[in-house]
Amino acid sequence: MKNVLIGQSGGPSAVINASLAGAVRAARQSKAVGRVYGALNGIEGFLQRRVVDLGAQLPAEEALARLCATPAMALGSCRRKLPAPPHEVYGQILALFKEYNIGYFFYIGGNDSMDTVDKIAAFLAAQGEEIRCIGIPKTIDNDLAETDHTPGFGSAANFIANTMAQIICDSSVYNRPSATIVEIMGRNAGWLTAAAALAGEKSGGQGPHLVFLPEVSFGVEAFLQKVRAEQAKHQNVVVAVSEGVRTAEGAYVGEMQGSAQDDFGHGTLGGVGQVLENLVREKIGCKVRGINLNVLQRAAGHFASATDLAEAEAVGAEGVRLALAGETGKMVAIRRVSNSPYAVEYTGVEVSRVANKERKVPLEWIGEAAVLPPLLAYLRPLMVDLPALPRCGYFYVDRQRLVQP
Amino acid sequence: MKNVLIGQSGGPSAVINASLAGAVRAARQSKAVGRVYGALNGIEGFLQRRVVDLGAQLPAEEALARLCATPAMALGSCRRKLPAPPHEVYGQILALFKEYNIGYFFYIGGNDSMDTVDKIAAFLAAQGEEIRCIGIPKTIDNDLAETDHTPGFGSAANFIANTMAQIICDSSVYNRPSATIVEIMGRNAGWLTAAAALAGEKSGGQGPHLVFLPEVSFGVEAFLQKVRAEQAKHQNVVVAVSEGVRTAEGAYVGEMQGSAQDDFGHGTLGGVGQVLENLVREKIGCKVRGINLNVLQRAAGHFASATDLAEAEAVGAEGVRLALAGETGKMVAIRRVSNSPYAVEYTGVEVSRVANKERKVPLEWIGEAAVLPPLLAYLRPLMVDLPALPRCGYFYVDRQRLVQP
Numbered sequence: 055m056k057n058v059l060i061g062q063s064g065g066p067s068a069v070i071n072a073s074l075a076g077a078v079r080a081a082r083q084s085k086a087v088g089r090v091y092g093a094l095n096g097i098e099g100f101l102q103r104r105v106v107d108l109g110a111q112l113p114a115e116e117a118l119a120r121l122c123a124t125p126a127m128a129l130g131s132c133r134r135k136l137p138a139p140p141h142e143v144y145g146q147i148l149a150l151f152k153e154y155n156i157g158y159f160f161y162i163g164g165n166d167s168m169d170t171v172d173k174i175a176a177f178l179a180a181q182g183e184e185i186r187c188i189g190i191p192k193t194i195d196n197d198l199a200e201t202d203h204t205p206g207f208g209s210a211a212n213f214i215a216n217t218m219a220q221i222i223c224d225s226s227v228y229n230r231p232s233a234t235i236v237e238i239m240g241r242n243a244g245w246l247t248a249a250a251a252l253a254g255e256k257s258g259g260q261g262p263h264l265v266f267l268p269e270v271s272f273g274v275e276a277f278l279q280k281v282r283a284e285q286a287k288h289q290n291v292v293v294a295v296s297e298g299v300r301t302a303e304g305a306y307v308g309e310m311q312g313s314a315q316d317d318f319g320h321g322t323l324g325g326v327g328q329v330l331e332n333l334v335r336e337k338i339g340c341k342v343r344g345i346n347l348n349v350l351q352r353a354a355g356h357f358a359s360a361t362d363l364a365e366a367e368a369v370g371a372e373g374v375r376l377a378l379a380g381e382t383g384k385m386v387a388i389r390r391v392s393n394s395p396y397a398v399e400y401t402g403v404e405v406s407r408v409a410n411k412e413r414k415v416p417l418e419w420i421g422e423a424a425v426l427p428p429l430l431a432y433l434r435p436l437m438v439d440l441p442a443l444p445r446c447g448y449f450y451v452d453r454q455r456l457v458q459p
Numbered sequence: 460m461k462n463v464l465i466g467q468s469g470g471p472s473a474v475i476n477a478s479l480a481g482a483v484r485a486a487r488q489s490k491a492v493g494r495v496y497g498a499l500n501g502i503e504g505f506l507q508r509r510v511v512d513l514g515a516q517l518p519a520e521e522a523l524a525r526l527c528a529t530p531a532m533a534l535g536s537c538r539r540k541l542p543a544p545p546h547e548v549y550g551q552i553l554a555l556f557k558e559y560n561i562g563y564f565f566y567i568g569g570n571d572s573m574d575t576v577d578k579i580a581a582f583l584a585a586q587g588e589e590i591r592c593i594g595i596p597k598t599i600d601n602d603l604a605e606t607d608h609t610p611g612f613g614s615a616a617n618f619i620a621n622t623m624a625q626i627i628c629d630s631s632v633y634n635r636p637s638a639t640i641v642e643i644m645g646r647n648a649g650w651l652t653a654a655a656a657l658a659g660e661k662s663g664g665q666g667p668h669l670v671f672l673p674e675v676s677f678g679v680e681a682f683l684q685k686v687r688a689e690q691a692k693h694q695n696v697v698v699a700v701s702e703g704v705r706t707a708e709g710a711y712v713g714e715m716q717g718s719a720q721d722d723f724g725h726g727t728l729g730g731v732g733q734v735l736e737n738l739v740r741e742k743i744g745c746k747v748r749g750i751n752l753n754v755l756q757r758a759a760g761h762f763a764s765a766t767d768l769a770e771a772e773a774v775g776a777e778g779v780r781l782a783l784a785g786e787t788g789k790m791v792a793i794r795r796v797s798n799s800p801y802a803v804e805y806t807g808v809e810v811s812r813v814a815n816k817e818r819k820v821p822l823e824w825i826g827e828a829a830v831l832p833p834l835l836a837y838l839r840p841l842m843v844d845l846p847a848l849p850r851c852g853y854f855y856v857d858r859q860r861l862v863q864p
Contacts, residue, residue: 066628066629066632094634095633095634098634099634124628125625125628125629126625126628126629126631126632127632130631130632130633130634131632131633132633132634133633216761217755217759220530220531220755220758220759220760221754221755221758223471223529223530223531223758223854223855224471224530224531224754224757224758225754226531226535226855226856227471227531227532227535227536227855227856228500228535228536228537228538229499229500229503229504229535229537229856259855259862260855328733343753343754345751345753345754345755346750346751346753348748348750348751349626349629349630349748349750350622350625350626350750350755352629353625353626353628353629354622354625355625356621356761356762357761441847442846442847449628450628450631450632450664450665451631451632451634457664
């Protein structure tokens, strides 16, 4: 009887712990599985033998339920990218797998984490080892290939739309022209920024007036013209902009600096929201405010999407099912079977087809500083408010310890 | 039978609309009151005859209930400060009061708004007019004199503590030293920044490691030393800092600029969070992130405090009671009768004692980059999570119209 090892890697999300809980539950239900271990701080911590027995640490269903409602990463994360094989680290990993009698390795993360799964699975297969490696998808950016969407995205998207509705409401209280520029995560893929467009539906009111995704090049003059035009119509203009928008020449707008004399205002380092705030102040001269939603986007458990929470748990359980069925080198993917009523099914895809790839927003779903109806239809079922604010504490790693609320 | 006029002024909060709803309900219940008017965009809009009939616009209790759960300001706001009397504007206001047959004027706002109430009440009294003017307190900053606390504060404080818990959890996932610096509103009074200290209680986990209020002067070297010391203990250090911290010389830290060669990093304009982020990056060299909670602090209806919501509504109703009892030139104040169990009573105080004053955090409640137990005891009953996430739309003003969800 072999043991299970689970790790988390990459950036936090509101629901990655639900994937952990789903995997732990499914592993416990199997008679083929012995102990369920957690690697603290991913593959990096595993290489340092920083391993906890999740059976002992999360003994009761009650602890798993709390874990599901807890944002960020209970086991901690790492950003360690494994070197190209051959490399001694793979021998070390295999030796540790044998030491802990691991038969099943699950890694919850994004495309860098899938690279780790891919490399370890390929190494083990080449060695003739029967240790199964399965990737469990997670990224708020929604940019993994071979899956309709990724767990973590819907909750971040739901936070963004709800928060954008609050910002729009706040921005409208004064009877004078203003611009509010909201910077949203997603350096290369505009899925999260697009989600801001649903603020109006969340609030029964207005949505942002302009939405700029990184898939389309950003023109500074065109931006100023659009702000002026919207201001003439609505007075208080709200803009959603991806942190990763670039000019036609490929320069990140958020990294532009300049003097008071040039197009980009005073020397700025605060990202695209700050750069555009300075630009509007200088060129339009209205009241202007840049807002960076920052890590709140990925940590806001209270705005977790009901769809996302359920799917995050399901991909964890599905990963265990795939491994027990003998699969390895696969990632659990979500296939959307129907949009209305919304229905999905889970499949295993080759993790090598996911690793190091990015899935961007299709250009035909993007309008002129706007999000087109097919993209809104894609987004809606993924962003479903929970019936009640989750009441939970927070799990975190303190060196060798998994600290619980 | 005289009519009622209600206006909102100053910055938005999560519960100022509950004060509006409380006043509307109480006015409707009185047989002495005719119509209930709302001034759009405060006294400024009133001077432009931008007035709506709230009886027609919010006819049903259901609309008032939704209003209570809606952040920002349904009637819109203004920042208009009335000139010192004598001035023709007072005659204009009186003429408009007569045109609309106003007998009772309620103004919901902070200390600038109380200045407006004070001046209009004094003018009307000097003219021998029997129009009653009552201030209804509102400010997230909690800096109004003559009241234990202000409606709006508890909800912003509750958002800050809950969000800080999420940020702390997010900041702890990587196993390497980091600093996260969270900038919080409150330029001269540190009440909101102090509320961050309750993040640990909200999460069952850690609170911020360092808390800097504007009442105490901020030393750059001492700050760096404290970050280094906390990092040695906790690795991932989280700092709560007021936007208004100043050096011993009185300079706002958030306005400091410099070159790569000096103490404050590259020329920065992003406020104290950005300045300290650059400083830590340069002087300590660890992973560092500045986060500005921005207007989310005052717009986050989902984290409204149950205490705050109930009190905001009560001060609205209490204002109407005072006016109907013949009072004028008063502000509704909250007196804390008991802390455990928490109980308050409402009184009227001279609005002239509130106007243009600021109530800061007592120095004996502030520790060394920390909040002392008496301040925590003061804060706790004001920051009570609602049992469920409010589901509401957003009200806003579109020129002459109050738009409803």
